[in-house]
Amino acid sequence: MTLEKERNIIKVKKLVKKFGDFTAVDGVSFEVKKGEMFAFLGPNGAGKSTTIKMLTTLLNPTSGEISIDGVNPRKNKNKARKTFGIVFQDPSLDDDLTAYENLEFHAVFYGVPEKERKDRIEKMLKFVELWERKDSLVKTFSGGMKRRLEIARGLIHHPKILFLDEPTVGLDPQTRNHLWKFIKEMNREEKMTVFLTTHYMEEAEDVADRIAIMDHGKIIERGTAGEIKKKTKSKNLEDAFLKLTGHAIRDESASSLDHLRSRARAWGRR
Amino acid sequence: MNSPVYTMWLRQVKKYLRSKSRIIGSLGQPILFLVALGFGLGTLYKLANGGNFMDFLAPGIIAMSILFTSMFTGIEVIWDRQFGFLKETLVAPVTRFKIMFGRTLGGATTGIFQGILVLIIATIIGFRPELALIPVALVFMVLIGLFFTSLGTAIASKLEDMQGFNLIMNFLVMPLFFLSGALFPLQDAPGFLKVISYFDPLTYGVDGLRATLAGASQFGIGIDLAVCTVLTLIVLFIGAKMFSDVQI
Numbered sequence: 279m280t281l282e283k284e285r286n287i288i289k290v291k292k293l294v295k296k297f298g299d300f301t302a303v304d305g306v307s308f309e310v311k312k313g314e315m316f317a318f319l320g321p322n323g324a325g326k327s328t329t330i331k332m333l334t335t336l337l338n339p340t341s342g343e344i345s346i347d348g349v350n351p352r353k354n355k356n357k358a359r360k361t362f363g364i365v366f367q368d369p370s371l372d373d374d375l376t377a378y379e380n381l382e383f384h385a386v387f388y389g390v391p392e393k394e395r396k397d398r399i400e401k402m403l404k405f406v407e408l409w410e411r412k413d414s415l416v417k418t419f420s421g422g423m424k425r426r427l428e429i430a431r432g433l434i435h436h437p438k439i440l441f442l443d444e445p446t447v448g449l450d451p452q453t454r455n456h457l458w459k460f461i462k463e464m465n466r467e468e469k470m471t472v473f474l475t476t477h478y479m480e481e482a483e484d485v486a487d488r489i490a491i492m493d494h495g496k497i498i499e500r501g502t503a504g505e506i507k508k509k510t511k512s513k514n515l516e517d518a519f520l521k522l523t524g525h526a527i528r529d530e531s532a533s534s535l536d537h538l539r540s541r542a543r544a545w546g547r548r
Numbered sequence: 549m550n551s552p553v554y555t556m557w558l559r560q561v562k563k564y565l566r567s568k569s570r571i572i573g574s575l576g577q578p579i580l581f582l583v584a585l586g587f588g589l590g591t592l593y594k595l596a597n598g599g600n601f602m603d604f605l606a607p608g609i610i611a612m613s614i615l616f617t618s619m620f621t622g623i624e625v626i627w628d629r630q631f632g633f634l635k636e637t638l639v640a641p642v643t644r645f646k647i648m649f650g651r652t653l654g655g656a657t658t659g660i661f662q663g664i665l666v667l668i669i670a671t672i673i674g675f676r677p678e679l680a681l682i683p684v685a686l687v688f689m690v691l692i693g694l695f696f697t698s699l700g701t702a703i704a705s706k707l708e709d710m711q712g713f714n715l716i717m718n719f720l721v722m723p724l725f726f727l728s729g730a731l732f733p734l735q736d737a738p739g740f741l742k743v744i745s746y747f748d749p750l751t752y753g754v755d756g757l758r759a760t761l762a763g764a765s766q767f768g769i770g771i772d773l774a775v776c777t778v779l780t781l782i783v784l785f786i787g788a789k790m791f792s793d794v795q796i
Contacts, residue, residue: 334639336796359641370632374563386555387640415566431636 287312287439287471288333293342295328302328304495305342312438313469315462317476317486319519322528325495326475327367330443333473334364347438360388362439363432367447367475369424371431373417377408380416381431388435402430405460422453429457433464440464442474446481454478458485479516489515493523552642553650560621560654564661571662578613578666582606582673585731598733604764606670606677607757608730611692611750613666614659618693619721621655622700625791626707635796644792648701652784655697660689667761681760684769688756691776695749698780698787705790723748730754735766749779 288310295303303325310316318326331337333344335351335358344351351358371380381399390398403409406426416424425445432440440461446454462485464470476482482489483503490500499506499522503515512518564570586602593601628634637647671677677685703716727741728750734742745751756772759765765772 331796336635336639338795356641356643359639364639366632366635368632368635370636372559372563372633372636373631374566375559379559379562383555383559384636384640387552387637387642389641 285311287347288316288473289343289345290329290333291343293329293332293344294340295325295332295337296340301495303332303339306492306495306497308490308497308500310439310471310473311487312471313465314487315465315472315474315485317474317482317489318492319476319479319482319489320492321523324492324523324528326492327443329492330364330441330473330475334362334441335359360435361437362441363435363437364441365425365428365432365443365445367443369428371416371424371428374415376413376415377403377419377427378412380427381434384431385434390435398434402434406430422449425449425453425457429460436468437470439471439473442472442476444475444477446476446478454481461485479514479519483515491519491522498522552640552646553653556637556647556650557654557657560651561657564621564654564658571665574613574617574662575665575669577616578609579669581609581612581731582666582670586673600676602670602674603676603762604733604758605731606667606675607761608728608754609670610663610666610689610761611728611730611754611757612725614663614689614692614753615696615721615725615750617662618655618659618696619700621658622652622697622702622787623704623707623713623716625651625701625704626710626713629704629794629796630709634794638794638796644794645788648788648791649784652694652697652701652787655700656690656693659693659697660686663689663693677761678763684773685757685760688753688760688772688776691756691780692750692753695753695776695780695783698783702783702787702790705787705794724750727751728754729766749776752776752779 286309288308290309291307293303293306294301306325306329318329320326328337332339333346333351335355338352346358347361349358349361372383375383378399381402382395385395385399400409403412406429408423408427408430411419411423416427419427429442429445442461446457449457458481461472465472474482474486486503488500488502489506490497491506492498499509499518501509506518507513507515510518510521512521582602582605586605590601593599593604598604625634628637638644667675667677727745727748729737729745730750734745734751737745752767752772752775755766756769756776759769759772767775
């Protein structure tokens with residue numbers, strides 16, 4: 279039992295999430311090994327983000343079992359929450375606070391001891407090269423800087439698992455490179471498990487030890503990038519991906535949230 | 549400090565102090581009411597043997613500014629949801645009650661700050677508050693602030709976006725304000741208006757402020773204090789419950 283717990287830090291069995299009649303996640307099972315970089319790929323609306331939300335206690339599953347570092351996140355939410363850090367698909371910083379304050383807020387919320395707080399924040403901010411801007415309000419930051427700050431924030435409490443939901447969307451190649459270099463380093467040195475989703479196939483091929491491809495709420499293929507390419511007789515992962523999921527373009531319905539975002543931008547907020 | 553409640557409170561206060569335009573902007577309306585109504589209706593009020601209208605009006609306007617500021621802070625949960633910060637707080641290993649409570653304390657603090665600013669401005673314009681009971685007046689300000697931040701939070705927990713904001717302003721906040729006796733005496737109001745005002749929580753807040761600051765009261769400080777305290781506790785509880793049920 280303990281041995282297995284050590285080997286598989288994330289265990290998911292027959293996970294289902296229904297929204298009314300719509301089944302977003304349809305009986306998904308998988309394991310992520312400790313210290314592994316695991317990529318979840320799939321077209322828009324495949325159920326990746328919904329799965330991450332269930333793994334990170336933001337949504338309750340309709341049925342199925344989840345174990346995060348041996349903890350059931352449904353029963354023991356706060357214990358599970360301490361074990362992971364997360365970088366969401368959408369920005370989640372407080373724009374009206376400074377970079378330093380955002381990290382400090384996080385550190386207090388995750389119970390980082392007061393003595394260590396300053397050192398850790400300084401180290402992380404230097405690591406993502408934002409130390410010079412620590413006292414600037416986040417609203418003055420570019421998209422790439424915000425992403426770096428979010429990753430720094432997700433790591434402040436030394437999580438065992440880092441969830442990255444499309445972390446590199448909208449970033450230039452330089453920033454993307456920098457981010458992955460940094461995350462690989464954390465993965466290697468701290469033995470931190472990384473669970474990521476991305477739309478960039480070459481990224482997944484480059485960083486992930488193992489890959490699962492999801493479509494219509496189900497995992498349709500899994501293995502290393504090499505294995506998947508071999509199985510589908512494709513020369514690269516993008517080809518394999520298209521063979522598996524088809525060429526039709528998927529629509530994700532725009533939520534009222536997206537509408538409001540654009541309106542808020544137009545009005546300059548408040 | 550180590551407490552999430554304190555950190556959440558500090559965040560709200562910092563955000564408020566940093567938006568100078570909001571502080572100044574939300575002083576415009578109370579000043580307009582004080583000047584336009586205070587001087588405009590003051591002579592009429594005197595003719596009807598009501599005495600100094602400014603003494604009557606100022607506590608009502610103070611209550612109004614706390615109502616607006618606190619309610620807005622509560623409703624800001626929607627902004628936090630839109631701009632993603634709510635997710636960051638909800639995945640943290642902290643109970644939702646602590647998050648909501650810290651927020652609410654922060655909202656109440658900004659409300660009280662705004663209330664005190666209006667009190668100072670009213671005094672400059674011609675309001676003569678009784679100084680002895682100012683500490684009790686502050687208690688009423690705290691209760692009004694807590695009540696409406698909690699109410700705003702409770703409502704915002706159920707709203708996806710700001711579309712419903714105008715609805716809340718026009719069908720909840722404005723009626724609460726106009727029917728509370730903040731602008732006109734309820735003693736001589738028509739019966740139905742009087743009855744409605746008894747169901748308006750702000751009525752007791754306004755009356756409490758008037759009792760402490762202007763020495764005139766309809767129900768008496770004891771009843772005002774009791775009603776405000778009980779209602780605040782109830783709404784705080786409801787707000788915490790509804791905030792706990794928020795799903796992203």
